[in-house]
Amino acid sequence: MNPLTLLVAGNPAERALSLLERLPADTRIAVSENPTAFGKLAGEADAILDAWSAPGVLEAVFAMCPRVRWVHSLTAGVENILFPALVASSVPLTNSRGVFSRSLAEFVVAAILYFAKDFRRMIRSQEARVWDRFDVEEVYGRTLAILGFGEIGRHTARLASALGMRVTALRRHPERVSNTEDDVRIYPPASLLEFLAGADYLVISAPLTTETRGMIGETELRLMKPAAVLINIGRGPVVREEALIRALEQHWIRGAALDVFDCEPLPEGHPFYKLENVLLSAHCADHTVDWKELAMQFFITNFERFQRSEPLANVVDKQLGY
Numbered sequence: 001m002n003p004l005t006l007l008v009a010g011n012p013a014e015r016a017l018s019l020l021e022r023l024p025a026d027t028r029i030a031v032s033e034n035p036t037a038f039g040k041l042a043g044e045a046d047a048i049l050d051a052w053s054a055p056g057v058l059e060a061v062f063a064m065c066p067r068v069r070w071v072h073s074l075t076a077g078v079e080n081i082l083f084p085a086l087v088a089s090s091v092p093l094t095n096s097r098g099v100f101s102r103s104l105a106e107f108v109v110a111a112i113l114y115f116a117k118d119f120r121r122m123i124r125s126q127e128a129r130v131w132d133r134f135d136v137e138e139v140y141g142r143t144l145a146i147l148g149f150g151e152i153g154r155h156t157a158r159l160a161s162a163l164g165m166r167v168t169a170l171r172r173h174p175e176r177v178s179n180t181e182d183d184v185r186i187y188p189p190a191s192l193l194e195f196l197a198g199a200d201y202l203v204i205s206a207p208l209t210t211e212t213r214g215m216i217g218e219t220e221l222r223l224m225k226p227a228a229v230l231i232n233i234g235r236g237p238v239v240r241e242e243a244l245i246r247a248l249e250q251h252w253i254r255g256a257a258l259d260v261f262d263c264e265p266l267p268e269g270h271p272f273y274k275l276e277n278v279l280l281s282a283h284c285a286d287h288t289v290d291w292k293e294l295a296m297q298f299f300i301t302n303f304e305r306f307q308r309s310e311p312l313a314n315v316v317d318k319q320l321g322y
Contacts, residue, residue, distance in 0.1 A: 003027060004307060005044045009035070009061050010051025016292035017051060022300050024307065035060040043067065047306060049299060050074065050081060059083040062091075070306055074295040076100060077235060078316055079208045086318065093316045094302055096295045098151035100286035104205070104233045104259075105155035107285035109163070111257030112139055112201050114279055115229045140164035145199035147215075148206030148234055149186070150322075156203055157184050170195045172211070196220055201229050207322035208235035218243040221252055228253045233285060236261040245271050248278060259285040 003026035010017060012031045020029055030041050035057060038045075042064035050058045050073045058081050062068065073081060073095045086093060114120070116137040125132035144160040146153040149169035157167045161183055170187045187195040192215075196202065202224065206212045216230075217240040224230075230253060232239055241262045247253050255277035264283055272278050288294075302313055316322060 004046045007045045008049045009053040019296040094314045101151040101155040103286040142200040152205040204232040204234045209321040221247040231257040
């Protein structure tokens, strides 16, 4: 078996990249944020690892590698690296889909309970040393609607079911999921409005594609229950931000828990910072202490498959974008 050459587009000082030592000893590895640093090794590269590189770096590295046979991204979302040359090529792209599903599902449950039990009011009363008794909501029997029923959606459904919640999901290909899977009722995209109208809590875990961009706008938000809560852990632009701000300011819905945004970092003075009915996470809901190491371990396992010419895990459909 011939030794493989791996180019890593990323910061050599990134601690998680120390796990590259677990690759076979004869693997030729070069790590840099600067594509020109790879030199003639680029002509021999078998694989490229995108390790949280800056915009445009992977595209530049890919253009230098005529023999590359595989590209892997340490992120789950790939919309920012689907440049034309990669999409048009026969080179497979894999990602870290599913690696962070458990922690994101836990964030969803935390957000549901945050609103159901009104933790914001409890904390403020405690800080003010006020004995403030009020009624709270029970989530048992409430409907959790999941837009995008992939790995994150499935993990979320299991946790919600354990709380006694009813779970529905909308999926692009509902025929690929059993209607009884995890006791989840599956809706097709054509039933989006019916799906939204029944939601007490709406979780958005869909990838960002041409079909999902702006999928939730004013029409959709106005159809939701006034007591409904929107939880976005997918991609910010799936929801039209201007419409969501109006929905929250004018109380078309009760609130929102947001981990993703149109622009990140969220600019100073953005309305989301000031809204009392928003729970805001700085896109770190899945940042467990070992999240980067988990992503690297998945890559290493996939590298072993690549070395043995076995099917790769998490192959992205480059036309669909996920």
